[in-house]
Amino acid sequence: MANTAALVGLAFAAALGITLLVLGCALPPYRTWWPMFSLIFYLLSPVPLLIARRYTDVLESSNALLETCYFLTTGIVISAFGLPIVLAKNHVIKAGAAALVSSGNVVIFLTILAYFKVFTTDDFDYSGW
Template sequence: MFVLIFYVLSPIPMAIARHYQDSVDSTNALVEVAIFITTGIVVSAFGLPIILAHSPQHEPLIQWGACALILTGNSIVFFTILGYFYLFCGDGFSYDGW
């Protein structure tokens, strides 16, 4: 359930950067920091289940099968978020093509 926090947090830095800038395509410090923070959130979402499955205790906190399912779900969710930002948040998007 802790991974759900990362799903909510991952689009927030780019949404803030898009709010304070007209175009996200141009390169400036705000976009670079937003990409860096988003990357840290995504890497943390993939790292948390691995850390929980590889805990140093006698019995791991989660099983490796559950870890694999979480990593697969992470891939699907984050590619969906990426697709949304790529498709709907571009500067040249209009609903005329739909």
């Protein structure tokens, strides 16, 4: 039951983040779809952590693979926030669109973080059967 509520909450948060991204692109004062390239960063951001989780035994200990994957994930997240700022600075999009896209980035990346916190625990108790 708790996993269902968490899944519904994460789906709502992801829909809210994507809505903010689409509003930053589609509202009549903005009308440019360049910020949609942020979707690439949304898809790429969990990949290094999934690789680290697959090839390390314990995620709490520090090792070279885990630290490299954290570094790559941080670079992807920073790039997602940098894209609308650079586009606004070069007058490709307006500042309001950059603000909406950055707001969407915050919501989406917090949703991804929450997914990893909620659904990657290995504390399943098999004695409850």
